[in-house]
Amino acid sequence: MFLWGTATASYQIEGGVTEGGRGVSIWDTFTREPGRVRDGRTGDVACDHYHRWPEDVALMADLGVNSYRLSIAWPRIQPEGRGPANQAGLDFYDRLTDALHERGILPAATLFHWDLPQALEDEGGWLNRDTPHRFAEYAALVADRLADRIPMWITLNEPFVHMVYGHALGAHAPGRALLLDALPVAHHQLLGHGLAVRALRERGAERVLITNNCTPVWPASDDPADLAAADAYDTLHNRLFNDPVLLGSYPDLSAYGVTLDCVRDGDLDLISAPLDGLGVNYYNPTRIAAPTTEGLPFTDTGVTGHPTTGFGWPVVPDGLRELLVGLRSRYGDALPPVYVTENGCSQPDLPGPDGVVDDQARIAYLEGHIDALEQARAEGVDVRGYYVWSLLDNFEWAEGFTQRFGLVHVDFATGKRTPKASYHWFRDRIATGGDRSDDANSPH
Numbered sequence: 001m002f003l004w005g006t007a008t009a010s011y012q013i014e015g016g017v018t019e020g021g022r023g024v025s026i027w028d029t030f031t032r033e034p035g036r037v038r039d040g041r042t043g044d045v046a047c048d049h050y051h052r053w054p055e056d057v058a059l060m061a062d063l064g065v066n067s068y069r070l071s072i073a074w075p076r077i078q079p080e081g082r083g084p085a086n087q088a089g090l091d092f093y094d095r096l097t098d099a100l101h102e103r104g105i106l107p108a109a110t111l112f113h114w115d116l117p118q119a120l121e122d123e124g125g126w127l128n129r130d131t132p133h134r135f136a137e138y139a140a141l142v143a144d145r146l147a148d149r150i151p152m153w154i155t156l157n158e159p160f161v162h163m164v165y166g167h168a169l170g171a172h173a174p175g176r177a178l179l180l181d182a183l184p185v186a187h188h189q190l191l192g193h194g195l196a197v198r199a200l201r202e203r204g205a206e207r208v209l210i211t212n213n214c215t216p217v218w219p220a221s222d223d224p225a226d227l228a229a230a231d232a233y234d235t236l237h238n239r240l241f242n243d244p245v246l247l248g249s250y251p252d253l254s255a256y257g258v259t260l261d262c263v264r265d266g267d268l269d270l271i272s273a274p275l276d277g278l279g280v281n282y283y284n285p286t287r288i289a290a291p292t293t294e295g296l297p298f299t300d301t302g303v304t305g306h307p308t309t310g311f312g313w314p315v316v317p318d319g320l321r322e323l324l325v326g327l328r329s330r331y332g333d334a335l336p337p338v339y340v341t342e343n344g345c346s347q348p349d350l351p352g353p354d355g356v357v358d359d360q361a362r363i364a365y366l367e368g369h370i371d372a373l374e375q376a377r378a379e380g381v382d383v384r385g386y387y388v389w390s391l392l393d394n395f396e397w398a399e400g401f402t403q404r405f406g407l408v409h410v411d412f413a414t415g416k417r418t419p420k421a422s423y424h425w426f427r428d429r430i431a432t433g434g435d436r437s438d439d440a441n442s443p444h
């Protein structure tokens with residue numbers, strides 16, 4: 001069965017940050033620091049999904065998706081990042097899981113979508129080699145309760161973005177600006193992934209994935225300096241996270257004057273344990289030129305000549321085809337089935353006087369990207385799922401509530417949900433072209 005779904009993340013939608021025994025996450029801390037978030041707001045309430053989840057499940061059932069990618073908030077399960085499970089936290093996801101099954105929606109749960117318990121950050125967070133072990137302990141607690149009913153698990157969401165935005169540039173929590181000294185965060189997250197895979201397998205988890213943020217890298221010119229910079233960027237963005245998982249080795253980083261000396265014997269065996277799929281998040285390609293900033297081996301020049309989203313990101317649907325086909329040619333048979341676990345765009349959508357949110361630009365975006373995905377399948381890439389980011393307008397990290405990515409509009413003052421035109425469009429697309437239940441690739 002091909003999976004058509006929507007994706008969300010705990011801190012971006014749940015709110016209820018002090019309820020059910022939830023502990024403090026690094027995003028609670030970060031959003032309270034002046035100047036960190038564009039509109040100065042926090043995820044304290046967000047979409048109030050913690051209370052309104054039955055309505056959100058009903059919205060998905062009406063949409064006709066057969067899967068929902070949610071994330072579990074680690075601080076709800078282990079408020080201090082260690083120790084026994086907080087039952088009220090597990091109960092919340094338990095009820096949600098059952099409600100999804102009742103509506104025929106397969107839950108796909110991400111274990112880490114960036115909301116680390118603050119108590120672990122206080123001990124060094126992902127710079128500390130103990131955190132991967134804490135992550136595996138948390139994964140085990142969740143799987144003990146839910147592995148019998150959650151058929152698809154994603155260990156980490158976009159470890160590249162968490163390393164770069166959270167630890168190299170300081171734009172996301174925990175707000176560290178270490179540039180290339182942030183590299184241990186890559187290895188420790190991947191080690192956490194490997195240890196969590198083992199914990200999940202031991203508890204009978206059916207399908208286990210990691211989700212990486214991937215981008216096709218376009219050199220700014222044929223000049224050897226631009227080509228070398230593009231290669232460096234491709235290495236740091238794509239290969240650093242895909243190679244160890246799929247090939248069991250890190251790409252050579254010595255040309256950039258850095259080494260991963262935190263890697264120990266046996267780590268890569270854990271990290272490269274076989275997976276049932278690779279989650280890929282795609283938003284846009286990247287254009288790279290020779291370095292102009294000291295300390296970085298490349299310059300991101302931005303892609304021009306394409307329409308842009310509300311965020312200013314270039315809209316390049318064929319980039320998704322290029323990415324998927326490129327993964328297949330780079331990794332060959334080492335590439336497991338691919339799930340596009342996020343794709344979507346922000347647009348400044350507001351209801352018109354008639355209450356309708358007519359987001360034609362999002363429809364064009366989704367249509368182009370789903371067509372590109374179909375094209376990649378026709379070219380032989382085994383793609384088994386597509387999740388729109390996002391079900392709801394939500395808390396967009398450092399952008400606060402200024403970027404709306406949802407198929408469903410949310411009035412953040414009242415919590416009122418209004419399906420947009422794209423919601424109706426996606427429902428029709430799934431209903432007419434989307435049923436792949438006869439798919440020969442179906443794993444089940």
Ligand code: GAL
Nearest residue numbers: 009157158161213389396397
């Ligand atoms: C991804 C992230 C999501 C969402 C999306 C849109 O990088 O996983 O949480 O924010 O980008 O920017």
